[in-house]
Structures are given as C-alpha cells and as structure tokens.
Amino acid sequence: MSKKISLTRYLIEQQRKQGNIPPELRLLLEVVARACKRISQSVSKGALGDVMGSAESENVQGEIQKKLDIIANEVLIEANEWGGHLAAMASEEMDAIYVVPNRYPKGEYLLLFDPLDGSSNIDVNVSIGTIFSVLRMPEDDRGVDEGDFLQPGHRQVAAGYCVYGPQTTLALTVGDGVAMFTLDREQGSFVLTQEDVKIPRDTREFAINMSNMRHWDAPVRRYIDECLAGVEGPREKDFNMRWIASMVADVHRIMTRGGVFLYPWDKREPNKPGKLRLMYEANPMAWLIEQAGGAASDGHQRILDITPSSLHQRVSVILGAKNEVERIDQYHREHPAAN
Numbered sequence: 601m602s603k604k605i606s607l608t609r610y611l612i613e614q615q616r617k618q619g620n621i622p623p624e625l626r627l628l629l630e631v632v633a634r635a636c637k638r639i640s641q642s643v644s645k646g647a648l649g650d651v652m653g654s655a656e657s658e659n660v661q662g663e664i665q666k667k668l669d670i671i672a673n674e675v676l677i678e679a680n681e682w683g684g685h686l687a688a689m690a691s692e693e694m695d696a697i698y699v700v701p702n703r704y705p706k707g708e709y710l711l712l713f714d715p716l717d718g719s720s721n722i723d724v725n726v727s728i729g730t731i732f733s734v735l736r737m738p739e740d741d742r743g744v745d746e747g748d749f750l751q752p753g754h755r756q757v758a759a760g761y762c763v764y765g766p767q768t769t770l771a772l773t774v775g776d777g778v779a780m781f782t783l784d785r786e787q788g789s790f791v792l793t794q795e796d797v798k799i800p801r802d803t804r805e806f807a808i809n810m811s812n813m814r815h816w817d818a819p820v821r822r823y824i825d826e827c828l829a830g831v832e833g834p835r836e837k838d839f840n841m842r843w844i845a846s847m848v849a850d851v852h853r854i855m856t857r858g859g860v861f862l863y864p865w866d867k868r869e870p871n872k873p874g875k876l877r878l879m880y881e882a883n884p885m886a887w888l889i890e891q892a893g894g895a896a897s898d899g900h901q902r903i904l905d906i907t908p909s910s911l912h913q914r915v916s917v918i919l920g921a922k923n924e925v926e927r928i929d930q931y932h933r934e935h936p937a938a939n
C-alpha cells in the first residue's frame with residue numbers, strides 16, 4: 601500500500617533535503633494551511649452557517665465585502681498572529697498592514713493574502729479560494745511598515761493558493777516547483793497528491809471575461825480575435841473558452857490541464873492598470889505559474905519584476921502557457937502605445 605505523505609511530512613522532508621525551508625517558514629506554512637482548513641469548513645457550511653451574503657461593509661477598494669471575506673480574513677489573522685514567525689500581515693480586505701501585536705514575539709516574515717478570492721461566486725456555490733504570498737523582512741530593518749512589503753514578486757519565499765471546490769486543494773511553491781495537496785476531510789490533513797506540476801507550453805484554451813471585449817486594447821483584441829477565428833484563422837486551430845470568475849479556480853484549471861488566463865487593462869477604468877491586485881493575486885499566482893514552467897506578464901514585463909509602489913496596487917495579468925504569453929507580449933510590442 602502506498603504511503604500517504606502529509607503536508608507536514610512533505611515540508612519536513614523538503615527542509616532536510618533542500619535546506620530551502622527554514623523551520624520558521626515551515627511552521628508559518630503549516631499555520632496558513634490550518635487556517636485554510638478552517639475557511640474550507642466555513643465555506644462548506646453554506647446556508648447552514650451564518651456565512652452567506654453581504655456584510656454591508658466596503659473594503660479599501662470600494663468593493664462590498666461578503667460575510668465570508670471577513671470571516672476568512674479573521675481566520676488568517678487569528679491563526680498567524682501569535683506563532684512568532686511573522687512581523688506583519690497585509691490583506692486585500694484591510695486598508696493598512698496588520699503589525700503583529702507587541703504581546704506576541706515577532707518573526708522575520710511578512711504574509712500577504714487575498715483571504716477569499718472569487719467572492720462573487722460565494723453565494724452561487726462555485727469554487728472560490730485563498731491566495732497567499734510570503735516575503736522576508738528587509739535586512740537591518742528596525743520597525744515594520746508598509747514600505748517593507750513593497751518588494752518585487754521575485755523576492756517571494758513561498759506562495760500558494762487553496763481552492764475550495766468539490767475538493768479542497770492546496771498548491772504550494774517554495775521555489776522548487778509546485779506541489780499539490782488534497783484535503784482528506786476524514787483525517788483532517790492535507791495529503792500530497794501531485795508533485796512537480798507542469799503546464800504545457802501550448803494550449804487551445806483561453807480564459808477571459810468576454811463581456812469586456814469592447815473595452816480591451818488592440819493587442820488583447822487581436823489575440824482573442826485570432827483564437828475565435830479557429831481553424832480558418834491565423835492560428836489554424838480551434839480554441840475552447842472557460843471563465844469561472846474566481847482567479848483561484850481558473851489558475852487551478854491551468855495548473856491541471858493547461859491554458860492561458862487574461863485579466864487585462866481595459867477602458868472601463870482607464871486610470872487603473874487592471875482589476876487584479878499585484879501583491880495579493882498576481883504575484884503569488886505568477887510565481888506558481890513560472891514554477892510550473894509557464895509565464896506571467898502584464899503585457900510589457902514579467903509580473904515578478906514589477907516593483908510595487910503601493911500595497912493595493914492593481915495590474916494587468918496575462919499568465920499560463922509560455923508560448924501564448926510570449927505571443928501576447930509580442931502583440932503588445934507591435935502596438936507600443938497600448939496599455
């Protein structure tokens with residue numbers, strides 16, 4: 601009988617084998633995973649728990665918060681504040697950073713998260729998830745502030761997501777490929793179900809919200825027009841389309857069977873670089889995708905090379921199959937004025 605490898609065992613073995621997971625980081629990742637289990641439980645209660653619907657409050661981005669957005673945020677804060685491995689946390693749902701209170705010891709890591717991604721899908725029982733990213737405090741820093749978080753994505757030391765769907769699945773990277781863990785609900789533990797996840801370089805499947813088509817800039821229009829033209833068009837093959845409206849679920853599909861995902865800049869809010877958030881969504885997903893052999897860009901540069909100027913910064917996101925992302929980047933180079 602093949603032995604089940606738990607997340608704890610996987611992390612301890614990685615620590616021994618690679619030496620690239622210091623013990624504090626391992627503990628931090630275990631606590632994040634434990635918080636995801638609790639969020640998974642709340643999600644699965646649905647109408648039987650007091651978790652559905654709007655909280656009638658707004659987050660810093662002016663979006664109405666759902667009850668589960670707030671519950672998930674609290675679960676992550678409460679689980680992580682006392683362990684001694686973090687200096688501070690930042691969340692899509694909080695205006696300012698959350699510094700670990702003085703009553704607890706402070707550690708050298710910074711945790712960022714989108715506690716409940718895909719909020720519009722909560723009430724309709726479609727997959728949603730948690731996205732997280734871990735940075736190290738800059739060296740010789742005496743006190744933690746927002747500036748410490750403004751590091752480019754290539755400085756992440758761990759990143760992952762947990763998708764709450766028919767199964768609860770955790771995807772994780774510490775810079776040595778991507779591993780996937782499925783929650784064994786009877787045992788209450790995450791079990792390793794896939795190692796060394798790889799995304800094919802080519803695909804016949806794209807993900808974009810087509811209802812925004814008239815607002816896109818020329819390079820994205822050109823790319824999608826060519827996909828839609830199918831075998832008769834320049835790509836000489838038919839494409840399929842998927843759009844779940846939960847980035848976690850769309851990225852998980854790409855991790856599982858390939859594809860390309862776009863949430864580009866569009867003319868609805870021309871002063872914003874995009875809808876998705878660099879620090880909570882784009883960076884962790886970009887690193888996971890690159891670790892699985894894919895690529896992630898904003899059309900002009902690698903997402904992981906963007907130096908953030910503010911915590912809640914938005915960004916245009918194109919990620920997935922390497923050859924498709926390179927093609928879309930090429931179309932942007934051919935339209936230099938495009939966003």
Ligand code: AHM
Pocket residue numbers: 663692714716717718719720809845846847848863
């Ligand atoms: P959220 O973090 O408030 O849930 O917003 C992010 C989500 C992504 O998961 C998803 O890709 C996108 O918003 C869907 O947006 P739209 O409804 O415009 O298609």
Ligand code: MG
Pocket residue numbers: 692714716717718881
């Ligand atoms: Mg989100």
